[in-house]
Amino acid sequence: MSKNKTEGGITYPTGFRATGLYSGVKKNGNPDMALIVSDADCVAAGVFTTNQVKAPAVRLSQRRVRGKGLRAIVVNSGNANACNGEQGERDALSISEKLSLHLGCDTKKILLASTGVIGRPLDMEKIVAALPRLVATATREGYEDCARGIMTTDTKSKSAQAEGLVEGRTVRVGGIAKGVGMIHPQMATLLVFLTTDAAVEKEALRMILSQASDRTFNALTVDGDTSTNDTAIILANGQAGNLPVAKNRESFRELFSLVLSVCESLRDQLVRDGEGVTKVIRIIVGGARTKNDARKVAQSISRSLLVKTAFFGEDVNWGRIMVAIGNSGVRVYEERIDIFMGEVALVHRGVGLGALQEEKALEVMKKKEITLRVMLGIGPMEAEYWTTDLSVDYVKINAGYKGRT
Amino acid sequence: MSKNKTEGGITYPTGFRATGLYSGVKKNGNPDMALIVSDADCVAAGVFTTNQVKAPAVRLSQRRVRGKGLRAIVVNSGNANACNGEQGERDALSISEKLSLHLGCDTKKILLASTGVIGRPLDMEKIVAALPRLVATATREGYEDCARGIMTTDTKSKSAQAEGLVEGRTVRVGGIAKGVGMIHPQMATLLVFLTTDAAVEKEALRMILSQASDRTFNALTVDGDTSTNDTAIILANGQAGNLPVAKNRESFRELFSLVLSVCESLRDQLVRDGEGVTKVIRIIVGGARTKNDARKVAQSISRSLLVKTAFFGEDVNWGRIMVAIGNSGVRVYEERIDIFMGEVALVHRGVGLGALQEEKALEVMKKKEITLRVMLGIGPMEAEYWTTDLSVDYVKINAGYKGRT
Numbered sequence: 001m002s003k004n005k006t007e008g009g010i011t012y013p014t015g016f017r018a019t020g021l022y023s024g025v026k027k028n029g030n031p032d033m034a035l036i037v038s039d040a041d042c043v044a045a046g047v048f049t050t051n052q053v054k055a056p057a058v059r060l061s062q063r064r065v066r067g068k069g070l071r072a073i074v075v076n077s078g079n080a081n082a083c084n085g086e087q088g089e090r091d092a093l094s095i096s097e098k099l100s101l102h103l104g105c106d107t108k109k110i111l112l113a114s115t116g117v118i119g120r121p122l123d124m125e126k127i128v129a130a131l132p133r134l135v136a137t138a139t140r141e142g143y144e145d146c147a148r149g150i151m152t153t154d155t156k157s158k159s160a161q162a163e164g165l166v167e168g169r170t171v172r173v174g175g176i177a178k179g180v181g182m183i184h185p186q187m188a189t190l191l192v193f194l195t196t197d198a199a200v201e202k203e204a205l206r207m208i209l210s211q212a213s214d215r216t217f218n219a220l221t222v223d224g225d226t227s228t229n230d231t232a233i234i235l236a237n238g239q240a241g242n243l244p245v246a247k248n249r250e251s252f253r254e255l256f257s258l259v260l261s262v263c264e265s266l267r268d269q270l271v272r273d274g275e276g277v278t279k280v281i282r283i284i285v286g287g288a289r290t291k292n293d294a295r296k297v298a299q300s301i302s303r304s305l306l307v308k309t310a311f312f313g314e315d316v317n318w319g320r321i322m323v324a325i326g327n328s329g330v331r332v333y334e335e336r337i338d339i340f341m342g343e344v345a346l347v348h349r350g351v352g353l354g355a356l357q358e359e360k361a362l363e364v365m366k367k368k369e370i371t372l373r374v375m376l377g378i379g380p381m382e383a384e385y386w387t388t389d390l391s392v393d394y395v396k397i398n399a400g401y402k403g404r405t
Numbered sequence: 406m407s408k409n410k411t412e413g414g415i416t417y418p419t420g421f422r423a424t425g426l427y428s429g430v431k432k433n434g435n436p437d438m439a440l441i442v443s444d445a446d447c448v449a450a451g452v453f454t455t456n457q458v459k460a461p462a463v464r465l466s467q468r469r470v471r472g473k474g475l476r477a478i479v480v481n482s483g484n485a486n487a488c489n490g491e492q493g494e495r496d497a498l499s500i501s502e503k504l505s506l507h508l509g510c511d512t513k514k515i516l517l518a519s520t521g522v523i524g525r526p527l528d529m530e531k532i533v534a535a536l537p538r539l540v541a542t543a544t545r546e547g548y549e550d551c552a553r554g555i556m557t558t559d560t561k562s563k564s565a566q567a568e569g570l571v572e573g574r575t576v577r578v579g580g581i582a583k584g585v586g587m588i589h590p591q592m593a594t595l596l597v598f599l600t601t602d603a604a605v606e607k608e609a610l611r612m613i614l615s616q617a618s619d620r621t622f623n624a625l626t627v628d629g630d631t632s633t634n635d636t637a638i639i640l641a642n643g644q645a646g647n648l649p650v651a652k653n654r655e656s657f658r659e660l661f662s663l664v665l666s667v668c669e670s671l672r673d674q675l676v677r678d679g680e681g682v683t684k685v686i687r688i689i690v691g692g693a694r695t696k697n698d699a700r701k702v703a704q705s706i707s708r709s710l711l712v713k714t715a716f717f718g719e720d721v722n723w724g725r726i727m728v729a730i731g732n733s734g735v736r737v738y739e740e741r742i743d744i745f746m747g748e749v750a751l752v753h754r755g756v757g758l759g760a761l762q763e764e765k766a767l768e769v770m771k772k773k774e775i776t777l778r779v780m781l782g783i784g785p786m787e788a789e790y791w792t793t794d795l796s797v798d799y800v801k802i803n804a805g806y807k808g809r810t
Contacts, residue, residue, distance in 0.1 A: 083756060084756060319523020396797060
């Protein structure tokens with residue numbers, strides 16, 4: 001175990017190496033492959049797309065993540081290898097088989113992820129040729145290259161790290177993510193990879209990843225409204241030497257809070273890098289009967305094209321917010337609804353508070369980060385959701401996406 | 406009953422008069438009120454928004470439409486009179502009360518509809534002042550003025566009519582509609598008013614309107630995803646002198662087909678006038694286990710921003726269609742899915758058919774009206790859905806809507 005001063009990201013925890021490079025798949029010459037390797041066998045957990053159309057990489061990782069002694073994650077970007085039939089299945093298998101030879105480990109210890117255009121066969125020649133280079137260049141310093149290697153239309157790489165005590169031992173968590181255009185209700189791929197040197201039991205790790213995802217990445221994209229390739233994986237290699245984290249131990253909460261803080265940082269970076277995003281909107285819905293009700297109302301607001309374009313246009317059109325609340329499928333009472341833009345009260349008991357308040361709200365809407373708060377006046381529960389405005393650039397970017405990879 | 410040569414629209418059936426005029430509500434000086442009057446008492450039926458936030462006009466019409474002897478529909482555009490609290494309720498009631506004095510009929514015989522901005526009190530002075538003018542100018546020739554009086558951001562007025570035999574008597578059906586930006590998943594108001602001189606039993610009329618709406622207007626907007634003001638009303642004044650149409654009679658089908666043809670024409674006019682629309686896409690999903698499954702898949706495709714922007718960009722990105730199919734919530738099998746763009750096969754059994762087919766499909770996508778066909782390969786059922794592309798202009802229009810009324 002080297003004790004070098006790693007700055008962060010996916011190799012921040014002890015015992016992980018990483019890299020990213022250009023294999024020749026992307027037309028624009030940007031890095032299009034990445035590798036994360038652990039020096040020691042890992043416990044792993046994963047959260048995968050709920051889309052019924054799944055890329056072979058997802059199906060393969062979904063199976064393998066249940067196994068033991070995982071060692072590496074290999075990612076290719078620019079081509080999702082989805083909807084490629086049996087050829088796609090064979091190619092995914094072949095990548096991990098060939099990589100396992102270079103890594104000198106069992107092929108089942110390798111997880112895969114892909115992101116990019118759907119329905120194009122992988123250029124296997126280029127990808128296979130890049131595998132030995134990936135293995136050769138994976139270092140503790142490679143975290144930034146790795147973060148770049150998984151990007152598609154992202155304008156910035158996304159890394160985060162955290163360090164803290166778990167049962168008295170210093171534990172580190174690192175992570176990278178990619179995904180713009182993944183802001184609900186869109187469906188471009190979200191990839192998240194996390195590493196930790198904590199020792200942790202498999203079931204505890206699964207719960208930690210699942211709960212942290214729910215509070216961050218799943219509050220951006222709706223369950224069931226995901227791409228063919230969405231993947232979040234965490235590898236834990238136990239190198240910190242702590243007593244293994246388990247469900248019923250205090251250490252569960254300690255490790256969870258470290259993982260959550262990394263996920264929150266990645267969530268913030270993702271939302272700020274949304275395609276054509278000019279504004280980030282944090283939607284808080286309170287006063288709901290249940291948390292699920294609050295969440296549904298927040299989702300409905302975040303989904304509304306009319307709300308999203310109004311934010312882009314800095315138009316204090318709270319009627320559109322009322323419409324979205326009324327369409328959420330949750331029982332609401334118009335005459336109990338309050339709406340706040342930032343700290344400015346806009347609607348009280350279902351009725352607008354007038355031009356002066358709207359002028360104040362307009363000042364809030366001119367900012368780049370806006371908190372919209374809706375109080376339903378029914379119960380005690382609250383949920384938070386993140387969305388963005390819908391801009392002219394969003395349409396321009398997505399109207400010509402395929403030609404740009 | 407005059408026998409003048411009416412050209413069409415809402416006054417095409419015998420015994421109806423109509424008008425539209427400028428009351429002073431809209432800033433741009435366009436007509437903002439409309440009136441439809443029947444000389445004789447009518448049987449009526451209505452279909453209303455499923456949004457829980459409902460304008461007073463909707464609640465009022467929803468109650469009154471169940472009554473007997475209806476005579477008139479009064480509409481104001483430019484102001485939805487929604488989310489105005491008790492003031493809004495009083496104003497809606499007051500309009501119908503004052504209009505009833507001018508018409509010389511019971512106030513309960515008057516139906517109301519409103520469309521426009523939410524959360525602004527009605528300018529009652531101007532609206533009340535316009536009422537006697539509305540009554541004075543309502544004529545058989547006023548159908549076009551009436552169609553204009555209900556418009557908001559529509560660029561064209563929308564009228565249709567049909568004539569046919571019902572139990573051997575000539576029966577006429579007329580209609581007008583407004584609503585751009587109502588193309589799913591948006592939520593601007595859809596208003597549809599239909600008239601017929603057929604004699605028809607109330608329950609039969611209700612079924613006819615409900616079934617015709619399901620096959621036309623509800624295949625544009627999703628159930629539950631509607632504005633505060635959506636309204637479709639049909640008035641039947643019995644002046645054709647036919648034996649009243651009833652559920653179990655052959656005449657039911659005769660009248661239904663006339664109403665349907667008017668609704669289909671209005672649907673076509675609506676979809677072509679969508680905000681910033683450059684392309685109209687007819688989505689046919691076949692091979693489904695149930696009609697509802699087919700409908701859900703078609704809805705999911707029509708909802709996808711990535712699909713809609715790909716149509717705008719003329720990008721043969723069928724992967725986005727596969728993603729939307731996989732996200733529909735309906736059980737599908739990737740390896741059974743076929744996709745056709747027009748007549749061009751793009752995907753067979755879940756796999757793309759290659760560059761040559763994509764080139765041919767591109768030619769189809771360059772057209773203004775495109776049929777996208779998806780075959781699920783599971784069962785015999787089919788559904789049709791209409792949507793549009795998502796254009797740069799859509800965002801521009803909706804980002805500044807409120808200032809433009």
